[in-house]
Amino acid sequence: EPEVTQTPSHQVTQMGQEVILRCVPISNHLYFYWYRQILGQKVEFLVSFYNNEISEKSEIFDDQFSVERPDGSNFTLKIRSTKLEDSAMYFCASSLQGGKRQPQHFGDGTRLSIL
Amino acid sequence: GNSVTQMEGPVTLSEEAFLTINCTYTATGYPSLFWYVQYPGEGLQLLLKATKADDKGSNKGFEATYRKETTSFHLEKGSVQVSDSAVYFCALTTGDSGGYQKVTFGTGTKLQVIP
Numbered sequence: 001e002p003e004v005t006q007t008p009s010h011q012v013t014q015m016g017q018e019v020i021l022r023c024v025p026i027s028n029h030l031y032f033y034w035y036r037q038i039l040g041q042k043v044e045f046l047v048s049f050y051n052n053e054i055s056e057k058s059e060i061f062d063d064q065f066s067v068e069r070p071d072g073s074n075f076t077l078k079i080r081s082t083k084l085e086d087s088a089m090y091f092c093a094s095s096l097q098g099g100k101r102q103p104q105h106f107g108d109g110t111r112l113s114i115l
Numbered sequence: 116g117n118s119v120t121q122m123e124g125p126v127t128l129s130e131e132a133f134l135t136i137n138c139t140y141t142a143t144g145y146p147s148l149f150w151y152v153q154y155p156g157e158g159l160q161l162l163l164k165a166t167k168a169d170d171k172g173s174n175k176g177f178e179a180t181y182r183k184e185t186t187s188f189h190l191e192k193g194s195v196q197v198s199d200s201a202v203y204f205c206a207l208t209t210g211d212s213g214g215y216q217k218v219t220f221g222t223g224t225k226l227q228v229i230p
Contacts, residue, residue: 043204
C-alpha cells in the first residue's frame with residue numbers, strides 16, 4: 001500500500017539554525033499538509049498546500065515557516081531560526097482529493113529537537 | 116470553531132476485555148469523523164471513519180457509530196489484544212467545499228493491554 005514517507009526520522013538542531021523537514025506524499029495525491037505535535041499535546045494543523053500554493057495556514061505558521069514543493073515528488077517544511085519551542089513531532093499528510101470525506105494519509109513523522 | 120474531546124488516558128485493560136474510548140465533538144457544519152491510531156514509534160494511521168449520522172465505521176474489530184444527537188463517536192472493541200496497545204486519536208473535518216480540509220484532533224488516549 002502506498003505511504004507517505006518522511007525524512008529524517010529524528011533531527012537535532014541548535015537553536016537559531018535553519019532546518020528542512022522532507023516529505024514524499026503518495027504519488028497521485030494532490031493535497032498536502034503539515035501538522036505538529038508538541039510532546040503531550042494535541043496534533044495541531046500548520047498548513048495546507050494545493051496547486052503549488054498555500055491554501056490555509058494556522059496562527060502557528062508564522063514568518064519563520066515556509067513550505068515548498070520543489071519537484072513532482074517532494075514536499076518540504078522549512079523552519080528558519082529555530083526556537084526551543086519548535087521542538088515537536090512534525091507530521092506530513094496527503095490526500096487524493098479535497099473534501100471533508102477524504103481521509104488524510106500521514107507519515108511516521110520527524111521528531112525535531114532544538115537544543 | 117471545531118474541537119474534539121477524548122477521555123483521559125492511559126486506559127489499561129487485560130487481554131480480551133471490552134474497550135470503549137469516549138469521544139465527543141463540537142463542529143461548525145456537518146463533520147466527517149475519524150479515528151486514527153499511532154502504534155509505538157510509528158505515524159498516524161487511519162483506523163476507521165464515518166461521514167454521516169448513524170454511519171458505523173469499522174476496521175480490525177474496532178467500531179464507532181456517528182451519533183449526531185449526542186455529538187459523539189465512541190470507539191469500541193469487543194476483545195482487545197496486546198497488539199492493540201497504541202494511542203488512539205478521535206478527529207474530524209468539516210466544510211462543504213471540495214477543497215482542502217484540515218483535521219482537528221483530540222488529545223489522544225493511550226491504551227495499554229496487558230496479557
